[in-house]
Amino acid sequence: MQSTVEIRRARADDAPAIAACYRDAYRTAAELGYPSRMTEIDAKTVADWLAADAVTLVARPTDGDGSSTDGDGGGVDEDGDVGSTDEDGDVGSTDEDGGLADEDGGESIDEDGGDGGAVDEDGGESVVGTVRMLEKRPAPYLERLAVAEAWQGRGLADRLVDRVETIAADRGYECIQLTAFDGHPFLFDWYASRGYEPIERHRRPERPYDFVTMERRFADD
Secondary structure (H helix, E strand, C coil): EEEEEEECCCCHHHHHHHHHHHHHHHHHHHHHHCCHHHHCCHHHHHHHHCCCCEEEEEEEECCCCCCCCCCCCCCCCCCCCCCCCCHHHCCCCCHCCCCCCCCCCCCCEEECCCCCEEECCCCCEEEEEEEEECCCCCEEEEEEEEEHHHHCCCCHHHHHHHHHHHHHHHHCCCEEEEEEEECCCHHHHHHHHCCCEEEECCCCCCCCCCCCEEEEEECCC
């Protein structure tokens, strides 16, 4: 059976499945040498983020045609006291993106192979990808991009980032920012291929890599 993906705004009851997706996706980053406490994140912590102010999207597998809802439609906003890499060090767009974005950046996510992905502990709906956008700064901030390991390589990360960028542009922003690891084997180049350029480097002596803030300006499209 073909498995397609619906992308929609996150709801409060998605918290367990989002947490499961984070744990699954961040194992890939940890194996590449980018440890994160997201490998042990729990549903309560995610629920707290979902109760705060941010835009959070989830991707869930559907059988058949599975429509994708408007990313700026209803649902629950999210935020984080944990925030971005330059606020928290080991959590942010780099951790979530690290090992989560598709190396090939492919377009299609209508792949054969079932609904493989991260299912919450209670057996609820699975979430196979997620991303969020903070609006606490002059420029919106993309972070916590995560794609379940079984769904990596299908272009799902591209779809999630496309949706967040569209929301930011539709809200009148001229650019969007994120943070990436400078030594990541493919993530930094993947963002560059999407039009992101480095604007600031954050050195962390306790880590073998630096964090780099990157920005994509929509006026350049």
